[in-house]
Amino acid sequence: MKPLTSLFMERRKAAWQKGARYAALIARGLHFLPIFLLVFIYYGYRAFLEWLPSDFPVYLILTVLFTWFLSQTQIRTYVKAADPVFLLPADQSLQMYFKKSLLYNMGMQSLKILFWLGFVFPLFYTHIGDGKAFLLALAVLLPLKAWNVWIHWLELRNKDGYTLHQILRWGSNGLVCLWLFSGSLFSWPLIVALGWLGWLTSYHHRFTAPASIIPWDRLLLLEEQIISRYYRLASHFVDVPHIKNERKKRPIFAPILHSVRYGRENTYLYLYLRTFFRYREPFGVYIRLTLVTTLLLATFQPEWWLFMVILSIAMYITGIQLPWIRRIHRFQPWFRLYPLPDEKKRTGWARLAFILLGVQASLVVLLQWWLWKDPFPFLPMLLLFGWLVAWFLGQIHLPKKLHQKSSIIH
Amino acid sequence: MLEIKNLTGGYSSHQPVIHQISFTVSPGEIVGLIGLNGAGKSTTIKQILGFLHAKEGEIRFNGQTLQEDPVAFKRQLAYIPETPYLYPELTLREHLELTAMAYGISRDDYQDQMQQMLNLFRMKKKLDWYPDTFSKGMRQKVMVMSAFLVNPSLLIVDEPFIGLDPLAIHNLLELMVKLKKQETGILLSTHVLATAEKYCDRFVLLNEGRIALAGSLDEMREQAGFPDASLDELFVHTVGEERL
Structure with missing residues (x-):
């Protein structure tokens, strides 16, 4: 049996290893897309700084941002559902477990602040203060986090609810940030702030349950929520077995579902269409990406080649x-028993993917009202291009990738 | 006819769960597959369905293996699993329609069959409902209805009675008898020995992955040396004795 003293570190290590595996899987799936994204952010940020008027109240933006970053605090305890039963007798060791968890979270959350401060440094440097002022901000924000x-x-160990306590904490963070970024913290406000934070700490202590009472339900729920959030994020890129995808009826799409003709050759299309329209995802991603792309193109109205990219x-x-639309069914016994050639599972999927991507391209192109002013020759050309990409992705590229994985997808 | 010869296999090729199993299921007969939990009943069924690959031995239905012609092999069989697996995104109607489409059943036949099943299992009002609103028994009924919809030549049933109400169990057994009369072979895995004794023509009693007794009730009595024993007594004697 492993000693309880090292349990937190063991669990933290295991969680990081799992996270790293998912990150590697996602990175493999995205290819060079993150590089594109970084370049996009770099140029976008530079353009934003150049555009920003010198009298723009940057301190307000930073106040809002850092009030959020400071107050939005996540505590990972790595507790498991069986802990309240199995760890109950180990009271002293549990205190140590949670102390370690707290120190770890302080470290991780401070890193978050460090990252965001680094990110806003150009903004800070051009509008708020010099390097010394930046280091002072760092010296204030890290302990505050x-x-x-x-x-x-x-708050989590509070016997009752903690909404009021949270409001007080958010308000305090907001005030300190406002003083800090407007440059007025380092005189009497600093003394007021320290006094207030001290009082608030003792106020919280008054409502906290004794250390021996561990709010297991709250901690387990919180842990579950955090994990679900990570899995949901990962599920946009890879298949995550732990995530429960919510089902939605979406009766508005019934005519599309009924358009599939009754017949053996349409078996998989019949199923996949319903899988696509009646789950929260990937339908949600499809709609969001279609909208974002439409808005992005409508806002920047780029050259035709950049439009295509x-x-x-x-x-x-x-x-x-x-591909999730097909993967989700791989353990369903009937799906494996249908008396149809195995490749039909792939061709049925390819038909759907081609149509969905083609419709997406058409929506994005046809909603560009600025193209309609002078539609020829670009509008039809872009439409044709969209359907060609849909054909390549749906019929050639993605099925090939699916085929490589087909040993696990029967 | 389903023929299983010297079948050895399991979830890992290093650790087989079933060893050297041989039996047949002829057209128009119900064969009961019985044994304790973990005896290898579900593993045997999964091997027949092709969900697991056999380490040794072969499985033929009407002379053909699954590998030789998967489409023809699968077209002849239907399966009612122990746990009802449904598509959460499909209504009851769509479950039945999808099954009918996959098995190439004409639309008219499907409509006729569907109405009969719905009446028999009292599910008419649930036709446009989604499975998340169904009880375990109703979910099992969807499995049963889909399996009978396709008029199989071989029906494999894995512990179907759990969760079903008494009327549904009665109807399921009636349907099995009807299919049997139409020359369908049925392999029924169950723990309900009284039902098995009443409806099965022959039995395969598995113990720790091997066949302990096999044949008709009389043949098994002879093998065990208990001329008047019921199936229940034979089971307890054979499995219980070996455990001691």
Whole structure:
């Protein structure tokens, strides 16, 4: 048996290893897309800084951002459903377990603040203050984040609800940030802030249950929510068995579902169409990506070649979500027993993917009202291009990728 | 006819669950597959369905293996699993329609069959409902209805009675008898020995992955040396004795 003292570290290590495996899987699936994204963010950020008027109240933006980053505190405890039963007798060791968890979370959350401060450094440097002021901001925000983790832990151990406590914490963070970024913290406000935070800490302590009472239900729920969030994020890119995909009826699409003719050759299309329209995802991703791409293109109205690049990227990201429609059924015994050639599972999917991507391309192109002013020759050309990409992705590229995985997809 | 010869296999090729199993299921007979939990009943069924690959031995139906012609092999069989697996995104109507489409049943035949099944299992009002609103018994009924919809030549049933109400169990057994009269072979895995004794023509009693007794009730009595024993007594004697 492993000693309880190292349990937290063991679980943290296991969680990181699992996270790393998912990250590697996602990275493999995305190919060079993250590089595109980084370049896009870099140029976008630079353009934003150049565009930003010098009298723009940057301190307000930073106040809002950092109030959010400070207050939105996540505590990972790695607790498991069986812990309340099996770890109950180990009271002293449990105190140590949660202390370690708290220190770990303070470290991780401070890293988050460090990352965002690094990200806004150009904005800070051009509009707020010099390097010394930046280091002072760092010296204020990092301990403040650690304080937030500590107070949030007290909130979780609060005997009753903790809404009021949260409002007080968010308000305090907002005020300190406002003073900090407007440059007025380092005089009497600092003394007021320290006094107030001290009082708030003792106020929280008054409502906290004794250390021996562990709010298992709350901690387990929180842990479950955090894990679900990670899995949901990962499920946009890879198949995550743990995630429960919500079902939606969406009766508005019934005419599309009924358009499939009754017949043996349409068996899989019949099933896949319903799988696509009646689950929260990947339908949601499809709609979101279609809308975002439409808005992006309508806002920037790029040259035709850049239009094609952006459209192709959007279609590709949509396309890589679609194999889930087939994968979800792989353990369903009937799906494996239907007396149809195995390749029909793939061809049925390819038909659907081609249609969905083609419709997506058409929606994105036809909703560009600026193209309608002078539709020829670009509008038909872009439409044709969209359907060609849909054909390539749906019929050639993605089925080939699916085929490589077909040893696990029967 | 289903012929299983010297079948050895399991979830891992290094650790077979079933060893050297041989038996047949002829047209128009019900063969009961019985044994304790973990005896290898479900593993045998999964091997027949092709969900697991056999380490040794062969499985033929009407002379053909699954590998030789998967479409023809699958077209002849239907399966009612122990746990009802449904598509959460399909209504009852769509489950039946999808099954009928996959098995190439004409639309008119499907409509006729569907109405009969719906009446028999009292599911008419649930036709446009989704499975998440169904009880375990109703979910099992969807499995049963789909299996009978396709008029199989071989029906494989894995512990079908759990969760079904007494009327549904009665109807299921009636349907099995009807199919049997139409020359369908049925392999029924169950723990309900009284029902098995009443409806099965022959039995295969598995114990720790091997056939302990096989044949008709009289043949098994002879093998065990208990001329007047019921199936229940034979089971307890054979399995219980070996466990001691």
